[in-house]
Amino acid sequence: MKNTRASKRTHSIEELIRDRPLLPFLPLVYVAWADGELSHSELESIASQVASQGGLDAECRRRLAGWLDPADPPSARELGAILRTIRQIAPALPDDFRLTLAELGCRLVETDSEAQGAGADPAVESALADLEAALGIAGTEASRELLTRVRPLQVGEPKRAKPSFSPAVLQALLDAPYAEVRSRIRKLLSRPEFDYRFELDRPSYRRLVTRWCRRLAEEGFGALSFPRAYGGAEDLGAFIAVFETLAHHDSSLLVKFGVQFGLFGGSVLQLGTERHHREYLEDIATMSLPGCFAMSETGHGSNVQELETVARYDAERQEFVISTPTPHDRKDWIGNAAVDGRMATVFAQLHVGEDEFGVHAFLVPIRSDDGETLPGVTIEDCGLKEGLNGVDNGRITFKDVRVARENLLDRFGSVSPEGEYSSDIASPSKRFFTMLGTLVGGRISVAGASLASAKTALAIAVRYATRRRQFGAAGRPETLLLDYKAHQRKLLPRLAAAFAIDFAHKRLVRQFLAHGGDARRIETFAAGLKAYASWFNVETLQVCREACGAQGYLAQNRICLLRDDTDVFTTFEGDNTVLMLLVAKARLTRYRHQFSDLRLGGLVKLLASKALTAVSELNPVVTRTTDDEHLQDREFLGGAFRYREDRLLETLALRLRHRLERGMDTFEAFNDCQDHALELAEAHIERIVAEAILEAAGEHRGRDLGHILDRLASLFCLWRLEQRRGWFLESGYFESAKAKAVRNLVMRISGELRQDAEALIDSFGIPDRVLGAPIATGKVGERFSP
Ligand SMILES: Cc1cc2nc3c(=O)[nH]c(=O)nc-3n(C[C@H](O)[C@H](O)[C@H](O)COP(=O)(O)OP(=O)(O)OC[C@H]3O[C@@H](n4cnc5c(N)ncnc54)[C@H](O)[C@@H]3O)c2cc1C
Numbered sequence: 001m002k003n004t005r006a007s008k009r010t011h012s013i014e015e016l017i018r019d020r021p022l023l024p025f026l027p028l029v030y031v032a033w034a035d036g037e038l039s040h041s042e043l044e045s046i047a048s049q050v051a052s053q054g055g056l057d058a059e060c061r062r063r064l065a066g067w068l069d070p071a072d073p074p075s076a077r078e079l080g081a082i083l084r085t086i087r088q089i090a091p092a093l094p095d096d097f098r099l100t101l102a103e104l105g106c107r108l109v110e111t112d113s114e115a116q117g118a119g120a121d122p123a124v125e126s127a128l129a130d131l132e133a134a135l136g137i138a139g140t141e142a143s144r145e146l147l148t149r150v151r152p153l154q155v156g157e158p159k160r161a162k163p164s165f166s167p168a169v170l171q172a173l174l175d176a177p178y179a180e181v182r183s184r185i186r187k188l189l190s191r192p193e194f195d196y197r198f199e200l201d202r203p204s205y206r207r208l209v210t211r212w213c214r215r216l217a218e219e220g221f222g223a224l225s226f227p228r229a230y231g232g233a234e235d236l237g238a239f240i241a242v243f244e245t246l247a248h249h250d251s252s253l254l255v256k257f258g259v260q261f262g263l264f265g266g267s268v269l270q271l272g273t274e275r276h277h278r279e280y281l282e283d284i285a286t287m288s289l290p291g292c293f294a295m296s297e298t299g300h301g302s303n304v305q306e307l308e309t310v311a312r313y314d315a316e317r318q319e320f321v322i323s324t325p326t327p328h329d330r331k332d333w334i335g336n337a338a339v340d341g342r343m344a345t346v347f348a349q350l351h352v353g354e355d356e357f358g359v360h361a362f363l364v365p366i367r368s369d370d371g372e373t374l375p376g377v378t379i380e381d382c383g384l385k386e387g388l389n390g391v392d393n394g395r396i397t398f399k400d401v402r403v404a405r406e407n408l409l410d411r412f413g414s415v416s417p418e419g420e421y422s423s424d425i426a427s428p429s430k431r432f433f434t435m436l437g438t439l440v441g442g443r444i445s446v447a448g449a450s451l452a453s454a455k456t457a458l459a460i461a462v463r464y465a466t467r468r469r470q471f472g473a474a475g476r477p478e479t480l481l482l483d484y485k486a487h488q489r490k491l492l493p494r495l496a497a498a499f500a501i502d503f504a505h506k507r508l509v510r511q512f513l514a515h516g517g518d519a520r521r522i523e524t525f526a527a528g529l530k531a532y533a534s535w536f537n538v539e540t541l542q543v544c545r546e547a548c549g550a551q552g553y554l555a556q557n558r559i560c561l562l563r564d565d566t567d568v569f570t571t572f573e574g575d576n577t578v579l580m581l582l583v584a585k586a587r588l589t590r591y592r593h594q595f596s597d598l599r600l601g602g603l604v605k606l607l608a609s610k611a612l613t614a615v616s617e618l619n620p621v622v623t624r625t626t627d628d629e630h631l632q633d634r635e636f637l638g639g640a641f642r643y644r645e646d647r648l649l650e651t652l653a654l655r656l657r658h659r660l661e662r663g664m665d666t667f668e669a670f671n672d673c674q675d676h677a678l679e680l681a682e683a684h685i686e687r688i689v690a691e692a693i694l695e696a697a698g699e700h701r702g703r704d705l706g707h708i709l710d711r712l713a714s715l716f717c718l719w720r721l722e723q724r725r726g727w728f729l730e731s732g733y734f735e736s737a738k739a740k741a742v743r744n745l746v747m748r749i750s751g752e753l754r755q756d757a758e759a760l761i762d763s764f765g766i767p768d769r770v771l772g773a774p775i776a777t778g779k780v781g782e783r784f785s786p
Contacts, residue, residue, distance in 0.1 A: 007072055007075075009066040009067065009069075009072060010063075010066070011063050011066060011067075013074070013077070013078040013081045013082070014081075016029075016063070016067060016082075017081065017082070017085050019063065020109070020112065021056070021057070021060045021121075021124070022060060022063060022064060022067075023105070023108050023109050023112060024102075024105030024106055024108055024109050024124055024125070024128055025064055025067075025105060025128065025131075026082050026085060026086055026105065026108060027086055027101045027104045027105050027108070027142075027143065027146060028101050028102075028105065028128065028131055028132065028135070029064075029067050029068065029074075029082060030079065030082045030083055030086060030146065031101060031135070031137060031142050031146070032046065032068060032135065033073060033074055033079060034079060034083075040070040042135075043068055043069075043070040044070060045134065046068055046131060046134055046135060047065045047068045047069065047070075049130060049131055049134050050064045050065050050068060050127075050131065051065060056123070056124065056127055083146070085108075086104070086108065086146055086147070087146070087147060088111075089104075089107055089108060089111045089147075090147045092107075092111060093107075093147065095475075097143075097144075097147075098140045098143075098144075099140060099143045100129070100132060100140060100143065101128070101132050101135075101137070101142055101143060102125060102128035102129045102131075102132050103143075104143045104146070104147075105128050106124075106125055106128075141473075141474060144473075144474040144475045145474040145475075147475075148474050148475040157467070157778065158466060158467060158480060160466070160758055161754070161755035161756075161758075162755070163755065163756045163758070163759030164707060164708060164755070164756055165704060165705055165707065165708040165756065165759065166704065166759075167759040167760070167762035167763040168763075169704050169705060170705055170708065170759075170760070170763035171762070171763040171764070171765045173705060174502060174763060174764070174765070175765060177237070178237060178238050178241035178242075181224070181238045181241055181242055182241055182242070182245045182765070184219070185216075185221060185242050185245045185246060186245060186765065186766075186767050186770065188215070188216070188219055189246070189248075189249050189767070189769070189770045190767045190769040190770060193212075193215065194212060194215075194249065194769075194770075195769070196250065196556070196558075196772050198555045198556055198561075199555075202384070202389055205252070205389055205390040206252075206339060206389075206390055206391070206392050208390065209250070209252045209253050209256050209390035209391065210256065210339075210340055212250070212253045212256075213253060213256045213257055213260060213287065214287050216246075216253075216257055217260075217261075217285065217286055217287040218286075220233075220285075221239075221242050221257075221261075222257065222260060222261035222265065222284070222285050222286075222287065223261070223281075223285035223286075224236075224238045224239040224242060225238075225239040225261075225265075225266070225269065225441075226265065226269060226277075226281050226284075226285055227277060227281070229277075230277060230278070230281035230282045230285065231281075231282050231285050231286075232281070232285065236441060236512075236513060237509055237513050239261070239262070239441075240441065240444060240445050240448060240509055241448075243257070243258060243262065243445045243448060243449060244445070244448035244449060244451070244452050244505075245452065246449075246452075247448070247449035247450075247451075247452035247453055247456075248452050248453075248455070248456045248764075248766045248770050248771070249770050250390065250565075251387065251388060251449075251453070251561075251562065251565035251566055252388050252389065252390025252391050252565065253390065254449060255335060255388055255391050256335065256336065256390065256391050258335075258442070258445060258446075258449075259292065259293060259335035259336050259391070260284070260287060260290060260291065260336060261284065261285070262441065262442055262445060263292075263293030263335070263345075263439075263442060264284060264291035264292060264293050264336070264343075264344075264345055265281065265284040265285065265291075266293075266439060266441060266442065267293055267345040267361055267409065267439065268280050268281060268284060268345065268363070268409065269281065270411070270438035270439060271345075271361045271409035271411050271412070271435060271438065271439075272363075272409040272410070272411060273409075273410055273411050275406065276363070276409060280343075280363070289342055289343060290336055290340040290341050290342055290343075291336060291341055291342065291343045291344060291345065292334045292335060292336045292337045292341040292343070292344035292345070292366070292396075293334070293335070293344070293345050294331040294334045294337070294344040294345060294346045294347065294364075294396055295307070295331075295347045296331065296332050296333050296334070297309065297328070297329050297330060297331055297332055298327070298328055298329070298330055298332040298395070299328040299329055300329075301332075301333075301575070302574070302575050302578045304347065304359065304436070305358070305359060305429075305432055307329070307347060307348075307349070307359060308324075308325055308326070308328070308329035308349065309322065309323070309324055309325075309329055309331065309346060309347070309348040309349065309398065310322070310323050310325060310348055310349050310351055311346075311348035311349065311350050311351065311360065311362050311408075312351045312352075313350070313351065313352045313353075313405070313415050313419055314402075315417070315418060315419035317402070318404070318405045318417050319402045319403060319404060319405060320362055320402070320403050320404075320405065320407065320408060321400050321401070321402055322346060322348060322362060322364055322398045322400075322401045322402075322403065323398050323399060323400050323401070324397045324398045324399070327397070330395050330396060330397040331344075331346065331395060331396040331397075332382075332395050333382060333393050333395075333572075334393060334394055334395070334396055335391050335392070335393055336391075336392060337366070337379055337392065337393065337394030337395070337396055338379065338380075338381040338382065338392035338393060338394030339381075339392040339394075340392060341366055341367060341392075341394075342365065342366065342367045342368075342369070343363055343364065343365050343366060344363075344364050344366050344396065345361050345362070345363060345364075345409065346361065346362050346363075346364045346396075346398070347359050347360070347361050348360065348361075348362060350408075350413070350415075350421075352415055352419050352421050353419060355421065357413060357421050357423075357428060357431075358428040358429075358431060358432050359432055359435070360408060360409070360412075360413060360435075361408075361409040361435070362403060362407050362408055362409065363403065363407040363409065364377075364398070364401060364403050364407065365403070366379065366396060367379075374401070375401075376398060376399045376400055376401040376402075377396065377397070377398060377399075377401055378396070378397040378399070379394050379395070379396050379397075380394060380395045381393075381394055382394055382395060386564050386567060386568070387561070387563075387564030387565035387566070387567060387568065388564075388565050388568065405417060411438075412424070412425060412431055412434060412435050413425075413431060437523055440512070440522070440523055440526045441512070442573050443526040443527060443530040443573050443574060443579075444505075444508055444509060444512055444526050444529075444530070445573075446530050446533075446534065446569055446572070446573040447501075447505055447508070447526070447529045447530040447532075447533040447534070448505055448509075448533075449566075449569065450530070450533040450534040450536065450537040450566065450569050451498060451501050451502060451505060451533050451536075451537070453537050453541070453562050453565075453566045453569075454494070454498055454501075454533075454536055454537040454540040454541070455498050455764045455766070456558070456562060456766060456771065457540055457541050457544035457545075457558075457559050457562055457563075458491065458494060458495055458498060458540065458544060458761065459761045459764055459766055459771055459776060460544065460548065460557065460558060460559055460771065460773045460775065460776040461491055461543075461544035461547040461548055461552075461559070462482065462491055462495065462757050462758065462760075462761045463758070463761060463771075463775070463776035463777070464481070464547070464548050464551065464773075464775045464776055465480065465481035465482035465487055465491065465547065465757075466480055466481075466482050466757070466758055467480070467775075467778065468480065468481045468549075468551075468775075469481070481547070482754060482757060483754070485747065485750075485751065487547065488747075488750040488751055488753075488754055489746075489747065489750055490543050490546075490547055491543070491544075491547060491757070492715065492749075492750040492753050492754070492757065493715055493716070493719035493746060493750060494536075494540050494543060495712075495753070495757065495760055495761075496693075496711075496712040496713075496715040496716040496719065496753070497536060497540075497716050497719070497720075498540075499693060499696075499709075499712045499716070499760075500689050500690065500692060500693035500712070500713070500716040501529075501532070501533050501536060501689055503689075503692035503693050503695070503696045504529060504688055504689040504692035504693075505529060505533070506692075507688075507692050508522065508525050508526060508529055511525065512526070523582075523586075524582065524583050524586040524587075525685075525688065527574060527579040527580075527582050527583055528579065528580065528583040528681060528684060528685035528688070529685060529688075529689075530573060530574065530576075530579060531570070531574075531576035531577075531579045531580050531583075531681075531685070532682070532685045532686070532689065534566075534569040534570045534576060535570060535576060537566055537569060538563070538566070538567055538569075538570060541559060541562055541563040541566070542563065544559050545559045545560055545563060548775060551775045556772070556773065556774060557773040557774065557775050557776075558771075558772050558773045559773070577678065580677075580678050580681035580682065581674065581677055581678065581681070583680075583681035583684060583685065584652070584677035584678065584680045584681040584684075585670075585677075587649055587680060587681070587684055588649070588652065588653065588656070620735075622636075623732065623733060623734060623735050623738060624735045624737060624738060625738065626737050626738050626740075626741035628745065631718065631741060631742060631745055632714045632718075632745070634694055634698065637690065637694060637713075637714070637717040637718070637721075638690065638691060638694055640717075640721055640728070640733065641683070641686060641687040641690045641691070641717070641720075641721075642687055643733060644683045644686075644687070644724065644727065644728070644731075644733075645680065645683040645684050645687045647731060648676065648679055648680040648683050649680055649684075651676070652673060652676045652677060652680050655672075655673050655676060656669050656670065656673055659672055659673070679727075686720060689716075690716065690717050690720065693709070693712060693713045693716055693717075694713050694717070696709055696713070697709040697710045697712070697713040708756060708760075711749060711752065711753055711756075712753075712760075714745075714749055715746065715749045715750065715753065718742050718745050718746050718749070719746050721742055722739075722742050722743050722746050725739040725742065725743075
């Protein structure tokens with residue numbers, strides 16, 4: 001900046017620099033002006049300090065005051081000259097020098113050629129120290145900034161911290177018991193043919209996704225859950241593991257795969273009988289019969305029991321006639337419908353004669369082999385969506401479309417040629433829920449896919465944060481993002497949560513497989529975990545997007561695409577809110593049974609034991625204790641989640657009872673308490689997730705992974721307790737000192753886990769080529785070529 005006003009100073013800059021008595025003051029003069037942060041009054045007070053320095057002669061004081069006159073700032077040229085002079089001594093200093101401004105000034109004198117090694121005058125030295133104190137600056141830092149022209153260059157990859165465990169061992173634990181099939185799919189997805197293409201138009205993207213899906217079918221992945229007789233492996237667990245692993249790749253491919261093999265294939269497998277399996281499963285597995293799962297309608301998404309497509313039995317021709325009564329009842333959002341589908345599993349109200357038997361599933365051809373829409377069927381494309389644009393979602397309308405009697409998927413209800421309906425389950429409602437229950441694998445799969453998507457984003461964000469530098473102390477390389485506490489806070493508790501959800505998901509899959517066809521017992525768990533994991537994913541994607549700054553916004557770095565694509569995981573396979581309300585209702589039902597099933601003695605005992613827990617858990621010693629050992633004690637952590645769930649359950653039951661006693665009907669009473677019910681559902685599923693990781697840590701105590709699992713378990717539990725601290729404070733479970741101690745511990749464990757962050761990410765086993773993002777694989781600016 002050019003000074004327009006003429007300076008009143010009698011001394012030129014060259015004179016100041018040559019002026020030996022003033023030489024030691026140069027750093028101070030520079031710092032006083034350089035940042036422009038000193039106010040007029042501060043400069044005046046420094047000038048008056050200078051004026052009162054007995055150690056300086058009058059001329060010296062006068063000249064110095066001239067250089068500190070707020071009304072007469074030095075020009076940019078003058079400041080530059082001062083800085084150049086100061087920096088001349090930099091080469092003589094060691095790398096890690098620590099000098100105050102006063103000491104730096106004295107060094108200037110010592111190295112001045114004319115001074116011939118003489119030190120600064122002690123009076124000047126003391127005057128300088130006084131002035132430095134008056135300026136209120138951290139002199140050693142200011143000196144470093146003055147002398148450091150450029151930061152040391154950080155060449156190559158930053159050194160990786162040595163992890164406290166083996167990522168390969170942890171990966172083996174996460175991959176089990178499906179390591180082999182996961183490895184196969186990872187290898188396939190790492191082939192160049194699966195490289196991402198980000199700028200395709202919609203039709204080309206859809207074609208690419210279809211091609212990819214066919215490759216998966218060729219490799220036998222689509223048939224994993226099907227009977228061996230039809231090319232499958234009868235391994236539903238392996239199919240779920242493949243779906244989860246696939247979710248690290250393009251989400252349109254994942255959803256297309258899920259629709260074809262999981263939903264369409266799954267509906268034939270679960271709702272059909274041997275005849276349907278024989279006729280269709282092989283073609284579905286090879287994708288020579290692309291199909292749809294047509295349940296949702298424009299008018300009914302969540303409330304499937306009341307959907308309105310009709311299937312009327314015509315006994316004379318032994319056919320069902322499928323029709324869409326009004327435009328409101330057309331099938332909507334149906335994956336694979338807009339382009340590829342040849343057949344659809346259509347859910348419709350079954351009418352036989354005068355009787356209605358509720359929702360049943362029918363196999364309805366919708367296109368010919370050459371892709372022409374069949375008579376009576378109208379298909380529209382849903383058009384551009386927020387994400388998943390590689391999936392051809394469509395709307396289907398049926399106008400008296402006839403299908404053979406055998407096309408009813410009749411595992412739970414059949415119609416004889418004469419028009420006699422029969423079912424092993426008499427109650428229409430029970431039949432409907434049994435039927436839907438067999439499709440619970442879809443929810444379990446979406447929970448796993450949500451987790452995999454969050455892991456992908458965390459992998460990208462953590463890898464980036466261990467390479468990307470911003471800001472830092474003067475004279476040192478800029479700081480890695482992951483060394484910032486705020487960044488650790490953002491990513492590490494979420495990383496711990498990914499492990500917790502993973503262990504819970506494994507438990508869910510185990511229970512599901514153990515109960516075989518009778519999936520009803522774990523429906524609540526599946527509904528809750530699907531909602532919990534998909535909400536976690538959406539929040540985590542946003543956090544990771546921001547954690548990568550602008551790079552997170554670039555399509556080839558994938559996080560923003562994943563966010564657009566997987567957002568809908570909160571909606572399809574059951575809207576999350578609706579699912580959580582189901583969870584709450586299931587908890588209430590169990591609670592009611594627990595009471596009504598007990599005889600008086602048992603009930604008293606139960607109440608007494610509940611009261612006992614309440615007393616011990618609200619014991620002031622417990623609510624106040626803040627030491628580390630207590631806060632990381634498994635009993636305390638597990639107990640806090642249990643307490644929250646139990647208390648929310650009891651208070652919800654009480655609130656409902658009051659409303660029912662006041663004459664509200666159950667629908668209204670429940671509606672009135674929906675906020676409470678949702679909180680209960682969340683507390684329920686979170687308790688299970690917390691128990692899953694605490695249990696995993698417990699099982700490995702004293703073994704290779706014991707320490708890292710213990711850290712992850714503590715971090716996840718404490719982080720969630722911290723997030724719910726309002727509730728725990730309100731209910732008296734925490735005193736404020738305890739809430740603060742929990743917060744501090746979250747911060748500390750996050751910091752401790754920093755050195756393990758990359759190894760934790762490695763244990764997810766996502767191949768670089770699948771991860772894709774150049775910011776995560778060290779190839780910023782490069783693209784994978786197709
Ligand atoms: C990309 C995509 C692909 C899809 N693929 C398929 C497919 O292949 N096959 C298929 O059959 N369907 C598919 N669907 C449809 C999907 O299953 C439905 O959208 C989903 O079930 C939700 O229904 P809805 O959209 O009608 O929402 P609604 O049920 O109308 O819900 C809207 C809002 O109302 C709230 N709400 C609803 N009921 C309650 C209540 N009782 N209490 C409080 N709040 C409530 C919900 O929480 C939600 O916020 C797909 C959807 C999308 C977006």
